[in-house]
Amino acid sequence: MxxxxxxxxxxxxxxxxxxxxxxxxxxxxxxxxxxxxxxxxxxxxxxxxxxxxxxxxxxxxxxxxxxxxxxxxxxxxxAPEPVRDVPPPPVREVPPPPPAPAVAKDDAKHEEDEEDGGEKWVLVAPAPTPLESLREMCAGCVSVEPLGGGPADGASTMALVEFPAERDALNAVAALAALGHEAEIARRTLWQDDEDDADVTSTIVRVEGVSATIHESIVASVFGTYGTCIAATREEGTDAFAVRMADRRGAETATAALSGVYRFEEGQEFPVRVTWCPCPSKKSGGDRSSAAGEKRKRDEDVANGEGATLSAKQLLAVGLPATTQSGEQVAGWFAAEGGACTLFDKDRRCAILAFPTADAATEALDTHGGTLRPEGNPCPVTLRRIACDLDARPKKRSAVQGPPPGVWPPVPKPGPEYGEPSAKIYIGSIPQEYAEDDVRRIFSTVGEVREVKILRNPGDGRHKGSGFVTFSDIAATERAIHFIDNKYTLIAPAHPLQKPIYMKYAKIGRPSAAPQQPMVYQQPMAYQQPYYPPQQAYGHYPQHPQQAYAQYPQQAYGQYPQQGQAPQGPTHQQQQMWQQGFGGGAQQ
Incomplete structure (x- = not known):
């Protein structure tokens, strides 16, 4: 072995x-x-x-x-003799994670909800009597205020109960519901979707009540009568169209002229309604259902889990007249239904309304939605339901955190189709309404702009729809091509089908050198003296041109006057010679 x-x-x-x-x-x-x-x-x-x-x-x-x-x-x-020469890896002690982050996250979320939401009011409708009994039911409330009145008969009233925070208001809603009272969160702030619908610069309207036989081109043609209509698109499965106008003025003019008035067909039962809210899920349909039928449909939706986040007693009013001064003025337009204003935003020209019953809110929606024209305002007011479920509240769009000033994100290099890279780019598809300052503001978002030049006609001064932008460095042109080229369209009323901006690199002329003195042509030395033709080579020709024509009769040229004399007609002898020379006889 x-x-x-x-x-x-x-x-x-x-x-x-x-x-x-x-x-x-x-x-x-x-x-x-x-x-x-x-x-x-x-x-x-x-x-x-x-x-x-x-x-x-x-x-x-x-x-x-x-x-x-x-x-x-x-x-x-x-026995413990090591089997392998490689020592085992050292054991590192990993500290356990701190136990507090989960609790801190919940607290931060709660604080964020209280700070960003602010929905700490509860709407109680109808309110119990006496009104002060709500203080006993809502422990810890800050205040209890009566809100508006009831319908015309004054049978119902509302109350607005304030709490320190949203969480307290949510608990109060549950407590009041357990006691048999109708309560919900009272909307007193605009959520993100509400701000989108209340945008006073929006050019998109919704047209309800258009039959399936009406083509998109017909809708676009009708709206094109009141301005430039960019597009008209039917919402799938509905009787509504989304119409995009070129500017706000055209959209308002079309809304004022068509809503509640125009019928696309002679047999159309009800005229169309034109509203500012493009979201169909938060508006009533185009039909004229009764309040009871609307209530039954709403109860069925809630039972099925559909539409449960929409309030039955609160509406958003959009497109108020610019002359509206207060919420009380808005509530006066809905006094017959017992409406009260809980929020009025003059800048966005919108308001939130509360009604004592669900039937009153439905009646206001059916009667005034898209047809109410307050005095002095030809454009009708838009009404739609709003959500009161805080769990369904959309998050606010936070501003994109960009890099610090002077620091830009990296972008890919443009392809060879853009030409040789330089700090100057050629831009096209610029409408006539945009001047140098407008173009400068657009391109300043990607870098420092040194010069903007728009090509113009020498005669009338109108620009040709193109020009040049010069940046401080080539990196700025790379960002401009990456972020703007064929992605940014300058909208102008006179150009509804305007194409996106397109660009390519332009050549930058080299800086001119110091001015030089103009070159003066100097004849060679051999030609400094006056030039005379050589006499010997052409000696057989006469010295003067007159001798070359000496054989011709002098009389043929005698009729031309000398300098300073008046011209004279041909003599009788000259006329005869001309007639004989051309084969003609004497004129009779």
Missing amino acids: GKIPDTAAARKALKVAEIKALLEEAGLATDGTKPTLLERLEEHVAKTDGDDGAEVAAPAAEPAPAPAAEPEAAAPEA
Whole structure:
């Protein structure tokens, strides 16, 4: 039997064939890779060393039985010999995560809701009597105020209960509902979707009540009578169209002229309604259902889980006259339904209205939505339902955090189709309404603009729809091509189908050198003297031109007057000579 090396390093240096030979002599398996064979050999060595130690310790146990335990203690010392030369990786202690983040996140969310939402009022309609009983029902409320009146008969009233925070208001709604009162969150702020609908610069209107037989081109043609209509698109599965006008003035003019008045067909039962809210899920349909039918449909939707986030008693009014001064003035338009204004935004020309009953809100929606024209305002007011479920409140669009001033995000390099890179670009598709300052404001968003030049006609000064923009560096032109080229359209009323801005690199002329004196042509020295034709080469020609024509009769040229004399007609002899020369006879 071959001798097994004493050290682990020596055993590790053995070849595969040598290890297999040792294992075969020991009666062990010889299959596997070298690490497997080596591990098997180490186990055999460890087992053999343990057996040898036990055999040596046996004779020493006869005179003294007590020391017999020493070889057993020595065996563990030989066994822990490392099997592999690679030490195990050190164990790193990972500190446990702090337990507070989850709680801190919930607290931050609660604080964010209180700060950004601000919906801490509860609408109770109809309100109990006496009104002060609400203070006992709503523990911790800040104030209780009566809100508006009831319908014309004055049978119902409303109350507005204020709480310190939204969470308290939500708890109060649940508590009042348990007591049998109708309560919901009173909307006193505009959510993100409300701000979108109340945008006073929007040029998109919604046309309701258009039959399926009316083509998009017909709708676009009708609205094009009052301005430039860019597009008219039917909303799938509805009787409504979304119409986009070129400017706000055209949209307002079309709304004032068509809403509640125009019918696309002679047999159309009701005229169309034109509103400012493009979202169909938050408006009543184009039909004229009764208040009871609307209430049944709303109850079915709530039971089915559809539309449960929409308030049954609160409406958003959009497109108020610019002359509206207060919420009380808005509430006066809905006095017959008992409406009260809980929010008035003069800048956005909108308001939120509350009604004592769901039927009163539905009646106001059916009667005044898209048809109410306050005095002095030809454009009708738009009404739609709003949500009062705080869980369904959309998040506000936060402003995009851009890089610090002077630091721009990296963009890819433009392709070779844009030409040789330079700090100057050529831009096209600029409407006539845009001047240099307008173009400068657009391109200043991507870099420092040094010069803007619009190409103009020399005659009338109108620009040709193109020009040049020069930046401070080439990196700015790369950003302009990446962010603006074929992605930014300058909208102008006279150009409803305006194409996006397109651009390419332009060449920058090299700076001119110092002005030089104009070059003066100097004749060679050989031509400094006056030139006279050589006499010898042309000696056979007469010296003066008059001699070359000496054979011609002088009378033929005598009729031409000298300088300063009046012209004279031909003589009788000259006339006869001319007539004979051309074969003609004397004139009779």
